[in-house]
Amino acid sequence: MTIPTPEVVRSILESSEPRFRAFVGLCAFAGLRLGESAALQIGDIDFLRRQVHVRRQVQRLNGSFEIRLPKYNSERTVHVPDALLQMLSEHVALGLPYDWLFAEVEDVPPHQNTIGYRWRTTLQRAGVTDVRLHDLRHFYASGLIASGCDVVAVQRALGHAKPTTTLTTYAHLWPTTEDRVRDAAARLVAEVVASGEGTVRAEQA
Numbered sequence: 302m303t304i305p306t307p308e309v310v311r312s313i314l315e316s317s318e319p320r321f322r323a324f325v326g327l328c329a330f331a332g333l334r335l336g337e338s339a340a341l342q343i344g345d346i347d348f349l350r351r352q353v354h355v356r357r358q359v360q361r362l363n364g365s366f367e368i369r370l371p372k373y374n375s376e377r378t379v380h381v382p383d384a385l386l387q388m389l390s391e392h393v394a395l396g397l398p399y400d401w402l403f404a405e406v407e408d409v410p411p412h413q414n415t416i417g418y419r420w421r422t423t424l425q426r427a428g429v430t431d432v433r434l435h436d437l438r439h440f441y442a443s444g445l446i447a448s449g450c451d452v453v454a455v456q457r458a459l460g461h462a463k464p465t466t467t468l469t470t471y472a473h474l475w476p477t478t479e480d481r482v483r484d485a486a487a488r489l490v491a492e493v494v495a496s497g498e499g500t501v502r503a504e505q506a
Contacts (some may be wrong), residue, residue: 316426337456
């Protein structure tokens with residue numbers, strides 16, 4: 302598993318064409334799969350509630366495409382940050398006259414080959430190698446875990462069928478019991494030190 306660093310993700314975003322930047326953002330900051338991002342429609346974005354509704358995925362078959370439920374039937378609502386909503390707002394402002402959010406020439410979801418081409422072109426501009434679009438999903442998951450989200454919260458955000466799938470995939474990223482004990486003790490030390498500093502300052506004043 303490859304998890305790109307924040308610096309790499311920033312470089313990729315900065316190197317993305319305007320019409321592709323929001324697609325990259327959805328993978329990196331909402332954890333969507335390629336087929337889920339490609340199948341988004343404008344109505345799936347709730348700017349007021351800061352949510353993205355994942356209702357479908359697109360699958361390519363025999364030169365055409367088929368709309369299906371997301372993998373594991375994982376229709377879900379992802380709560381997204383303001384920065385991603387800004388990317389989506391800027392994408393909508395491009396004025397592309399289609400229901401499918403990332404349609405380009407006609408009102409159909411983008412072909413996976415088109416997405417692949419744009420991804421490779423973006424990586425070349427960024428000077429980045431050996432990073433897959435799907436690795437942005439791992440980046441998102443690692444960020445949730447590092448922020449203290451539990452297994453069920455991460456599972457729901459990613460659309461895994463069950464928590465054990467999430468735990469099996471990302472077990473190495475969760476802190477161990479020993480890590481939690483150490484961090485808890487460190488917080489106690491910080492509180493005591495801060496309390497003492499406040500007392501000293503008050504006495505000196």
